[in-house]
Amino acid sequence: MEHLPIFLTVKGKTIVVDGGGTVAVRRVERALSAGANVISCDPTPEEELQALIDRNPNALTSFKRPAQREDVKNATVVYGASEDNVRDQRLRAWSDEFKVLCNVADEPDICDFITPSIVDRSPVVVAISTGGAAPVVARTLRARIETMLLPSFGQLTEFVGGFRQAIANKISTGRERRHFWERMIDGPAGDFFLSGEKDKASNRIESDLAAIGRDDAPPMGEVYLVGAGPGDPDLLTFKALRLMQRADVVLYDRLIGDEILSLVRRDAERIFVGKLPQKHTMGQDDISQLMAKLAKEGNRVMRLKGGDPFTFGRGGEEIEVLANAGVPFRVVPGITAAAGCSAYAGIPLTHRDYAQSCVFVTAHGKNGILDLDWDVLLRPSQTVAIYMGTSNLDKLVDGFVTRGVSEMTDIAIIENGTRANQRVVTGTLYNIVNLSIEADIKGPSIIMIGGVVTLHQLLEPAKAASSETTFEMSISANKSTEEVR
Ligand SMILES: C[S@@+](CC[C@H](N)C(=O)[O-])C[C@H]1O[C@@H](n2cnc3c(N)ncnc32)[C@H](O)[C@@H]1O
Known part of the structure; x- marks a missing residue:
């Protein structure tokens, strides 16, 4: 560690800021918010600084000239923000003379300290420093921490x-x-x-x-039924992430990828409760009973489910058991697969020119027999999004065509939607069965039927979309005296 991290008490003390531009404004703002008396020195302060001066007549004194020796004499901290080498060097010399802490923007060699990048949730303040080596890293980290620490x-x-x-x-x-x-x-x-x-x-x-101290107080935990979205970890909600950091035990199934699981608190117990098509590792009732038991033992139990827990997720059944057992629970919605696939494949669920409504159905009939309300599915100008349909694709296509739907109707299969290995197969009711066999579709897939599918070519987002969050950054060669301007 090259620097000593401290939080300085400056309430009622003097801080001098020499300069009139944006850097000076940021220094003045931060000094004011820490309760300092600020002396701002510049012959021609820019508009933003002047507005700050006008708004703070008591705590902020403005001299329309560069800083002078007498200003520094009684200061606790001085900031050089004028970008004028002569002014900076004078400030440094006076700081040495009076033993005052000095920071000059972009001149690390003449600084006593660097200014960290901060997340201000006063009274909580998080300060981040990379020792001036890579302010962009500090900025990226700050953005991440800001999303974790809600403003409240x-x-x-x-x-x-x-x-x-x-x-x-x-x-x-x-x-x-x-x-x-x-x-x-x-x-x-x-x-x-x-x-x-x-x-x-x-x-x-x-x-x-x-x-506390009463024997009759049982150590009751609680259950979080959380939707993890279709796969891209960026689609988790803040609430899901917060609870993932809190849970003692996490019950997850096949749809939860490693990337998402890695965001669970490191020391939490992870229990795989399976659910492969036609092969449940643990029965639905066993899962619910296990959650109730763990919560009654005082654990914070998370049931992490793909997509949204109340959309073809049997979440309702699971919490019914908890409600009957008197176990407190909370439900956190997630982005359901159809919504995620729609966005990542460029197939809007509704569009004024193609579809005024959309329906979500499951084609997971008992024993492979389709049990669908065809009257609802056959409406014109509608998108039909089908979950768990690929194993019954031929029967589905047959069902539409024998009921009079044109074989030229557009259809898409989105496999592993929102994940790095997403694939989109498009065709018509006439050829989709063959196309899906050729593509060897095996992963979780949504089938979409309707005119909106024709928009896929035009609207499919660039593949790079999910790399937005990768931790790429250029490390600046020159050290900086500040993490963020
Ligand atoms: C048991 S359902 C769970 C649905 C989930 N609760 C939701 O809201 O998305 C499982 C089905 O969801 C669909 N599915 C889940 N994740 C998917 C993904 N990443 N891409 C495509 N389809 C997905 C598939 O149809 C899969 O067979």
Whole structure:
């Protein structure tokens, strides 16, 4: 580590910012938000800085000239942001004379410290530094951390801080206190608060505190029934990701890929509960009973399901068992396969010129026998999205054609939709069975039927789309004194 990370107390102290442009504005803003008295020095401050000066007549003093020796004398920190070498060198010399911390933008050799990239969820502040080697890395990390720390996280911190004394009075050992804090922030109380239900959050903390030490308080965990989307990890919701980091045990099946599973808390127990077509590793009822049992033992149990748990996912059946057993649960929706495939294959589900409605059906009939409501499927100007249909493709095609649908009707099969190995096979009802045999479709697939399929060629997104998130970055050769401007 090349630098010592510290958070400096500057409330009521003087910070000098020499310069009038954008860098100076950022320095002034940050110094003001930390409660410093700021002296801004520049003969011609730009509009943004002038507006800042006008808005802060008390904490911000503006001198319409470069910084002078006397300004630095009583300062705690000085920033050079003028991009003028003579001004920077003078500032450095005065800082040495008066032992003041000095930072000059883009001049690492004359800096006492670098300015980190920050995520501000006050009172929580995360500072990221790459030692000035690669500010772009810090920026990328900051974006990731920002998505993890909801804007309301700061308010949550203040809110739970209000219970500090009550917790200290009730729980004497440090370890138990820490567990209680973790449960409070990461558990139902934190969730209530973040979803705007402050009263419920308070009640929950008070009842949890009251239950401490009582023998009749069972260690009840809870179950999260979470939709993981069709495969691309970027399609997970923030909530899914948050709960994945919290779960003690995760029950997952075949549709959950390694990339998504790797985002689960590292020390969480993972239980594969199977579900291959026609070959269930664990019966549906066994899965539900196992979840109830684990939750009753005090675990935070996640049932991670492909797509959306309430769309052909039997999620309803699973939580019925939990509801009957008195186990608390939460359901987090996910992007269902038809929606994901539609976007990644460039086949809109509706389009004013082709389809005014769309239906989602499953062709997974018992014993291979199709049991579909054909009247609903045969409506004009409609897209039909069929789940679990490839093993019955010939019967499906037959069903449409024998009921009078033109053999020239467009149809697409999207295999492994949204994943790196996505394939799209397009054809007509006349030739799709042969095309799918030729393509040797084996992975999970959605079948789409209707005029919208013709848009695929035009609208299919470039393959590079999912590499947006790859951690590619150019490392700048020159060291910088700041992580972010
Ligand atoms: C048991 S259903 C689960 C559906 C899931 N709950 C959802 O909302 O997408 C499994 C079927 O979903 C479809 N499916 C799931 N993931 C898919 C993917 N990545 N690409 C294409 N189809 C997928 C396939 O039809 C597969 O046979």
